[in-house]
Structure formats: structure tokens, C-alpha cells
Amino acid sequence: MSGHGQVTCMVMKINLDCNACCRKMRxxxxxxxxxxxxxxxxxxxxxxxxxxxxxVAIKIRKxxxxxxxxxxxxELGSNPNDQTEQQMPPPPPQAPPFLPQPA
Numbered sequence: 001m002s003g004h005g006q007v008t009c010m011v012m013k014i015n016l017d018c019n020a021c022c023r024k025m026r027x028x029x030x031x032x033x034x035x036x037x038x039x040x041x042x043x044x045x046x047x048x049x050x051x052x053x054x055x056v057a058i059k060i061r062k063x064x065x066x067x068x069x070x071x072x073x074x075e076l077g078s079n080p081n082d083q084t085e086q087q088m089p090p091p092p093p094q095a096p097p098f099l100p101q102p103a
Contacts, residue, residue: 006075006076007075008073008074009048009074009076010047010056010057010070010074011046011070012045012069013044013045014043014066015066016038016043022040028063028064035047035049053070057070
């Protein structure tokens with residue numbers, strides 16, 4: 001699953017009605033080696049990493065045998081340092097070097 005250029009955060013809604021479902025979901029996500037967060041009261045799962053969102057949703061649906069709804073997909077970029085360099089303003093133009101006046 002990993003190895004793609006874009007870092008993506010995806011929020012999904014999955015019916016996690018019991019503790020066994022949460023444990024099974026956790027096992028599935030741990031095997032995918034992506035960062036995840038399970039929010040049981042709201043039946044939401046957040047997965048972050050380098051992956052194709054549709055492939056992850058299909059894999060979770062097959063393993064859990066439950067309907068998966070993708071609520072939000074956010075692409076964060078390939079490297080956080082690249083974003084900071086792009087957001088910084090360019091340096092101010094430098095004045096020409098000081099030339100002494102002939103006397």
C-alpha cells in the first residue's frame with residue numbers, strides 16, 4: 001500500500017457497534033502499516049499515510065465485511081519541508097554593491 005508520492009489523510013465512516021469490531025478494525029489497520037485513529041463513539045476511522053484512498057477503502061470493506069463510506073480525503077503533499085519552502089516569500093532584491101565616486 002505504501003510507497004506512493006502523496007501523503008493522504010482519509011476519514012471513513014464504518015459501523016463499529018461492538019468492541020470486537022473495533023479490535024478487528026485495529027488489526028486490519030495495523031497490518032497496512034499506515035497511521036490510523038479509530039473514533040468508536042462516532043464510528044469514524046482516520047487513516048494517514050502514502051496510499052491510494054480507494055484501494056484502502058476496498059481492502060477494509062473486504063476484510064471487515066461492512067459498508068465503508070469515505071467522508072473526507074485530504075492530500076497533504078509529499079514532504080512537509082517542501083510546503084514551508086513554497087509558502088515563504090522570496091528574499092528582497094539586493095541593492096547593487098557600493099561603488100566609490102571618483103574624486
